[in-house]
Amino acid sequence: MATRTIQREKLPSLVPPPVAGIASLIIPGLGQVLARETRRGLLLFGSLVSITGLMVWRIYDLAHLEPGPLAMLRKAIARRPVFVVPMLIGIVALWLWNAWDAYRQAQPDVKGGAGIFVLVIVLFFTLGWQIGEIDLYKLGSELPDAWRPLSQVLWPWPAAVEREEEILSAGADILVPCDDNPPPPPEEVPGQPYLVATPTCGELSELGENNQIIPGTTLKLVGRGFAPNTETKIWWVDPLGNEFVVRQSGEYVVFQTDDTGSFEIELIMPYRLIPPSAAGPQIHRVEARQVVGTGPARPSEPLRISIARMIETIFLGMMATIFGIFFSIPISFLAAKNLMSGSWLTLAVYYFTRTILNIVRSIEPLIWAIIAVVVVGLGPFAGILALTIHSIAALGKLYSEAIESIDPGPIEAIQATGANRLQTIVYAVIPQMIPPFVSFSIYRWDINVRMSTVIGLVGGGGIGFVLIQYIKLLDYRAAGIAVWFIAITVAILDYVSAEIRQRFV
Amino acid sequence: MLEVKHLTKIYEDGTVALRDVSFTVEDGEFLVVIGLSGSGKSTLLRCINRLIEPTEGQIIWNGIDITAADPAQLREIRRQIGMIFQQFNLVKRSSVLTNVLAGRLGYVNPWASLLHRFPKEDIEMAMQALERVGIADQAHKRADELSGGQQQRVGIARALMQQPKMILADEPVASLDPVLAHSILGYLEQLNQEEGITVICSLHFLDLVQRYATKVIGLRDGRIVYRGTREDIRRMTDEEFKEIYGEEAVRVSVGPREGGA
Ligand SMILES: Nc1ncnc2c1ncn2[C@@H]1O[C@H](COP(=O)(O)OP(=O)(O)OP(=O)(O)O)[C@@H](O)[C@H]1O
Numbered sequence: 092m093a094t095r096t097i098q099r100e101k102l103p104s105l106v107p108p109p110v111a112g113i114a115s116l117i118i119p120g121l122g123q124v125l126a127r128e129t130r131r132g133l134l135l136f137g138s139l140v141s142i143t144g145l146m147v148w149r150i151y152d153l154a155h156l157e158p159g160p161l162a163m164l165r166k167a168i169a170r171r172p173v174f175v176v177p178m179l180i181g182i183v184a185l186w187l188w189n190a191w192d193a194y195r196q197a198q199p200d201v202k203g204g205a206g207i208f209v210l211v212i213v214l215f216f217t218l219g220w221q222i223g224e225i226d227l228y229k230l231g232s233e234l235p236d237a238w239r240p241l242s243q244v245l246w247p248w249p250a251a252v253e254r255e256e257e258i259l260s261a262g263a264d265i266l267v268p269c270d271d272n273p274p275p276p277p278e279e280v281p282g283q284p285y286l287v288a289t290p291t292c293g294e295l296s297e298l299g300e301n302n303q304i305i306p307g308t309t310l311k312l313v314g315r316g317f318a319p320n321t322e323t324k325i326w327w328v329d330p331l332g333n334e335f336v337v338r339q340s341g342e343y344v345v346f347q348t349d350d351t352g353s354f355e356i357e358l359i360m361p362y363r364l365i366p367p368s369a370a371g372p373q374i375h376r377v378e379a380r381q382v383v384g385t386g387p388a389r390p391s392e393p394l395r396i397s398i399a400r401m402i403e404t405i406f407l408g409m410m411a412t413i414f415g416i417f418f419s420i421p422i423s424f425l426a427a428k429n430l431m432s433g434s435w436l437t438l439a440v441y442y443f444t445r446t447i448l449n450i451v452r453s454i455e456p457l458i459w460a461i462i463a464v465v466v467v468g469l470g471p472f473a474g475i476l477a478l479t480i481h482s483i484a485a486l487g488k489l490y491s492e493a494i495e496s497i498d499p500g501p502i503e504a505i506q507a508t509g510a511n512r513l514q515t516i517v518y519a520v521i522p523q524m525i526p527p528f529v530s531f532s533i534y535r536w537d538i539n540v541r542m543s544t545v546i547g548l549v550g551g552g553g554i555g556f557v558l559i560q561y562i563k564l565l566d567y568r569a570a571g572i573a574v575w576f577i578a579i580t581v582a583i584l585d586y587v588s589a590e591i592r593q594r595f596v
Numbered sequence: 597m598l599e600v601k602h603l604t605k606i607y608e609d610g611t612v613a614l615r616d617v618s619f620t621v622e623d624g625e626f627l628v629v630i631g632l633s634g635s636g637k638s639t640l641l642r643c644i645n646r647l648i649e650p651t652e653g654q655i656i657w658n659g660i661d662i663t664a665a666d667p668a669q670l671r672e673i674r675r676q677i678g679m680i681f682q683q684f685n686l687v688k689r690s691s692v693l694t695n696v697l698a699g700r701l702g703y704v705n706p707w708a709s710l711l712h713r714f715p716k717e718d719i720e721m722a723m724q725a726l727e728r729v730g731i732a733d734q735a736h737k738r739a740d741e742l743s744g745g746q747q748q749r750v751g752i753a754r755a756l757m758q759q760p761k762m763i764l765a766d767e768p769v770a771s772l773d774p775v776l777a778h779s780i781l782g783y784l785e786q787l788n789q790e791e792g793i794t795v796i797c798s799l800h801f802l803d804l805v806q807r808y809a810t811k812v813i814g815l816r817d818g819r820i821v822y823r824g825t826r827e828d829i830r831r832m833t834d835e836e837f838k839e840i841y842g843e844e845a846v847r848v849s850v851g852p853r854e855g856g857a
């Protein structure tokens with residue numbers, strides 16, 4: 092028989108079942124304790140007390156301005172009915188269930204039953220939901236708004252190249268108001284963009300007496316000879332030279348030209364910005380404008396900066412790793428118990444080194460970076476310092492453990508051949524040390540490059556530094572380029588370090 | 597001739613591993629040390645080449661006091677004493693050939709050896725040693741790619757490279773199955789008989805002791821409680837064996853049929 096079940100004899104209850112039930116009604120869990128189910132009783136007591144306590148706190152939090160507990164409860168129910176009402180029902184149900192459970196546990200031959208603990212977990216979960224301010228509605232309702240910046244981050248590459256830019260525009264004069272001789276349509280010049288408005292005169296939109304809208308004349312605009320498939324905006328130029336992009340029912344008039352660089356739209360003449368002049372009819376102007384990239388594409392500034400900063404990041408991680416290795420090797424000898432257990436003095440050094448390493452290691456590199464920025468100012472050097480400090484501590488511990496786990500057998504065997512101390516180190520110690528040292532060092536480089544992207548966020552140089560700036564400037568495309576570089580580098584490094592470690596171990 | 601006189605070893609923690617141990621081994625002898633786990637067998641063998649410093653007593657080998665040797669003399673002595681271990685003690689990540697060549701470290705130019713450079717003759721000698729234990733084809737494998745029996749043969753080849761006058765073998769077959777045990781001890785017996793190399797070997801199984809020993813000493817709690825010749829050991833009864841191994845021990849049979857452990 093391979094399987095064994097642990098059977099616990101049930102001790103007889105100290106009290107009859109009804110007494111146990113009533114006891115639990117007064118103090119939750121008491122009845123179970125009396126029924127010799129002490130652990131179950133304590134667990135239920137703890138659960139009910141903490142759930143009730145947390146619920147009181149949440150109600151106070153929701154309604155602490157109200158006078159008196161009852162008013163608070165009413166206010167809390169009014170503010171969060173979906174949370175408060177089921178919770179209150181649940182707590183009452185748990186309380187009653189706990190009494191019934193005590194009644195049952197006090198009977199002979201009745202055991203266990205986990206249902207009540209499911210209710211306990213559900214109540215804790217509900218509390219956690221409310222305390223954590225989890226708001227799926229918000230997540231759902233705000234996601235569409237976030238989609239535009241998010242999509243720019245996910246696919247930032249249109250911003251990776253830039254060209255010389257040129258404005259392509261054509262306009263037509265519009266007489267306001269109409270008189271006998273409206274301006275003629277502009278002459279068409281071959282090879283130049285060309286805009287015809289019909290009619291060439293009309294009335295601007297206006298607000299009437301009661302703020303009702305009096306729409307102006309509708310113009311039909313026909314454009315030819317523009318750049319194809321390009322964003323085009325309609326501008327209005329008034330006689331004083333004020334320029335603005337025309338809005339139609341609140342939205343800017345922006346559209347794409349077709350394959351041949353033509354378009355045809357209708358436009359209601361905009362509101363007047365200047366009071367009607369006594370001087371009679373005035374010439375306004377409607378213009379269609381495009382911003383067109385000309386010349387060869389070249390890497391944009393965000394792309395160039397991201398590449399430069401990514402290289403800086405990789406080297407930042409590398410320098411920190413090299414410094415870390417350099418300083419942690421001697422330290423690791425001091426932190427290796429097998430080497431340091433000779434006398435109480437060396438043992439004291441061992442414990443001291445270990446303690447320092449543990450403290451330094453438990454402080455996140457981000458915190459070290461903040462400290463380093465205070466000391467040496469913003470820039471990659473601060474990042475190198477922070478990562479070096481953390482690497483020394485982390486590698487020191489790993490290396491010392493590698494030293495501690497050295498097999499003394501080969502050392503003994505090499506000594507027995509008559510080898511001297513140096514030969515023993517070269518033939519028995521170093522071959523055992525190389526794999527863990529290489530493995531840990533590569534692993535650390537991997538971590539350091541990854542960390543250095545984060546350390547940039549607090550001013551420690553590298554790509555994180557520009558990433559946080561782009562985000563603050565709401566330049567999501569540029570931020571997206573930086574994010575892509577980080578992701579690509581980390582993935583490559585992850586792969587390379589895994590490969591190297593596999594080869595060596 | 598090896599003379600061990602009043603050898604005592606007390607470890608730093610106060611454990612007395614050997615108490616006043618005295619015996620002599622003639623050249624060409626196959627001495628087997630028996631005794632329960634913890635009786636001091638490993639300590640005794642390691643005291644002989646001073647991998648462990650004896651606390652008291654003398655060890656005199658062919659007139660030279662090993663216990664009084666300075667570090668340079670000690671290396672000179674050690675290189676003439678091959679050693680074989682229960683756990684083989686190979687450098688696992690180094691090649692088989694490098695492990696075998698390490699047996700020459702006491703002879704070669706130390707500085708050249710730090711760069712892993714060995715004379716041609718030594719490399720040929722290493723291949724011959726591997727040939728002799730039948731694993732020349734494994735020379736360029738990593739040591740930990742070999743099976744246990746093969747690893748122990750590398751251990752023997754390493755000891756052979758020292759051109760030893762004596763071999764210390766600390767339970768050389770305790771991690772191997774019985775068939776392999778006979779094959780490994782067979783090599784030691786061959787070296788002992790054909791080249792007159794003195795062998796001091798600790799063993800656990802009476803059958804192996806009876807088969808290979810020319811002389812036996814039994815240790816218990818660091819004291820010698822039994823001394824026997826080849827004839828004595830052949831006639832040894834289970835009762836005498838128990839005397840050495842204590843009441844809980846039973847005679848373990850190592851034969852092709854039963855196998856033992
Ligand atoms: N480095 C050490 N420090 C302290 N005590 C030790 C040390 N090495 C061995 N001992 C003790 O010395 C005694 C003899 O040990 P030893 O290893 O020589 O026994 P052994 O006969 O080889 O046993 P086994 O058959 O298990 O290998 C044991 O009690 C052991 O615990």
Ligand SMILES: [Mg+2]
Binds near residue numbers: 638639
């Ligand atoms: Mg031993």
